[in-house]
Amino acid sequence: MMAKKILTQGIVQGVGFRPYIYRLAKDLNLNGYVRNLGNVVEIILEGENIDLFIERLPKELPPIAKIDSIKTEDIAVEGFDDFTIIESSDEFSGVSVIPPDIAICDSCLNEIRNPKDRRYKYPFNACTDCGPRFTVIDSVPYDRVRTSMDEFPLCNSCLKEYSEPLNRRYHGEAICCRDCGPQMKIYKGSEEIDSDNPIKIAADKLKEGKIISIKGIGGTHLAADAYNDKAIKELRKRLNRPNQAFAVMSKDLSCVENYARLTDNEIATITSNKRPIVVLKKNNNYNFPESLAPGLHNIGVMLPYSPMHYLLFDEGDIDTYIMTSANTPGEPMMITNTEILNLDGISDYSLIHNRRILNRCDDSVIRFRNDALSFIRRSRGYTPEPYKINYEVNDLNVLALGPELDVTFAIAKDNMCYPSQHIGNTNKLKTLNFMKEAIENMERITKINDFDAIACDLHPHFFTTKLAHEFGDEFECDVIGVQHHHAHSVALANDYCLDEMIVIAADGVGYGS
Structure with a gap:
């Protein structure tokens, strides 16, 4: 009999991933367990169909889930007699990926429109396939006790759904109803x-x-x-x-x-x-x-x-x-x-x-140019999902703060970039304070809280530049000023994966090099 430990990383928390693993393991007569291990999901398997499990794993994912990496390791057989979902642990220190907020799914929508359903006309209906994620989470692992939903203890009916691995609300941290949820x-x-x-x-x-x-x-x-x-x-x-x-x-x-x-x-x-x-x-x-x-x-x-x-x-x-x-x-x-x-x-x-919003997140804005998607504002629905950096960053942890107007910030680690939600104009004190709060929140969520470099605009009078030097002193790391138009150009190089480009960057601001 084989035994393996599998670590999966990506959007694998708060998306029905563990019940999906449970169903797949049961279908293949495998024993062991699955749990959130800090910022990854750990799967322990024993049985004869482990290779088939690994083959099927990325092909049948829940709607929101996304796997960025799968690591497998042969382990000793312990003799499990069943497959179970066990409590989360935060002992692992990898990089977390929290899913963005997702629109209500058809199943939940049908319930709020069905007069015979107990969630009829309930405005906070959600399940593992939909609802708030980023805006309600305080820290990882992504469990209800670390979200603003912790203030709403589940009623017996919701608790039953939350506890059944085959239910679409199993460990759906945002689930609730009129009897126990926000009003x-x-x-x-x-x-x-x-x-x-x-x-x-x-x-x-x-x-x-x-x-x-x-x-x-x-x-x-x-x-x-x-x-x-x-x-x-x-x-x-x-x-x-x-x-x-x-x-x-x-x-x-x-x-x-x-x-x-x-x-x-x-x-x-x-x-x-x-x-x-x-x-x-x-x-x-x-x-x-x-x-x-x-x-x-x-x-x-x-x-x-x-x-x-x-x-x-x-x-x-x-x-x-x-x-x-x-x-x-x-x-x-x-x-x-x-x-x-x-x-x-x-x-x-x-x-x-009366539900607290822990991470403010504006609506995203998109337009199509030549039928190709282009972001005007990348925020709700997309943040904080990371994207791959298409060039080497020498395994550095970098915090990039952006310029002054229409600002977002980003955190980079292991060739992945975690962009923030839309922040706004940091020449306003409230917006600058919002940016500081958002950085602290992103550090908690990603568990990236030690930086090797801080990147900022070259302009010495931008408040983000001054903030960068504060962080540089705090983390005892280099502060790298980037010329404004050059930053736009390099962003295009990453988007289009080009080694050589000629760029005309026409911008209303930009401190000269």
Whole structure:
């Protein structure tokens, strides 16, 4: 009889990976166990079909899971008489990969629309195939006790689902129901409106032309009726945003096709479980007020991605809402109930909930150029999933802080880059503090907290440059200034895997070399 230890690394936590391993091992009559081992999943197998297990392992993964590496090792036979899922351990010190937040799956969506289901109209429905991940996690291993869901102990019904390896909610850390999970409330100013259905009230008020702040998965939106010219102009006035286009959320793809042109790739992206905003060309049937996206031939569009979004459409009769980030210009999106309820003068009502957002995460924004995907903002749905660096970095741990405007940061280790969510303009104190918090969060999540070098913009007056030198002193490592236009050029070289390029980088800022 054979016995092997298998270590898998990648997006293998919080995605139904362990129950998948359990089902596969049972199907092949293998004994042993599986567990989260810090930042990898450890599988111990005994039996005759281990080679077949290894062959099938990467081919039948759950929807969100992704394997970056598989390491196998022959071990001594211990004589297990069953295959089990055992408790997590944090003794391993590899690099963690936490999945991004994922749009609600069809199974969970059907439940919230089924009057006979116990999760009917419940706005926080989730399972191992969908729901929040990055925005609710505090540290690894990814278990409920290390997330903001720890504040909501499971009821007996949810606990039963959570404990059954063959259930799609087995160790789904974000699962809950109306009896044990977060709840939504609606406020007018600081006064709560008593209601069994606050989402219905929100839908009604939007129909009346009101502006509503809506706390979601990774932040807060300001919502308004996208067909109401008066409401749009009022929102512009309150935000002091006279011309910049507003993104919209439509209830389904057929609705989007009424006013925008979509290619096959754009359809695949806007309907994917990442659900970004996609910049689309308006078509001849476009019938929104000019004030929505003034003077433009295109518009940013997304589809619903949380249960609450779907319920908002189900409870009303408007098929498209403005959904723009709730923040003052240049500052981070609001995530606490105190901040949201103090949005006096901007929103008329606030639809909030009592689950803490641990990692703020804006909507991602994508456009297609020559039918090729291009990120304008890489955030929800994609962060913190890493990508491969296509050149050697000499096994250094590097923290790169970026310039000053529209900033993201990144952490590099073992030729993998872990980009942050969208941070914003760090010439604002609140945004700079948000960046510091986000770096600390990313360090905890990836367990990369010792750096060999800090990279920053060459400009000496950027706050990110000053922050880089603070980190350089803290970690006693080199601070490397990178010329702004050169950084853009090198990024292209990595994207296109080219050894030689001629680049014209035309940018409005950049300290000369």
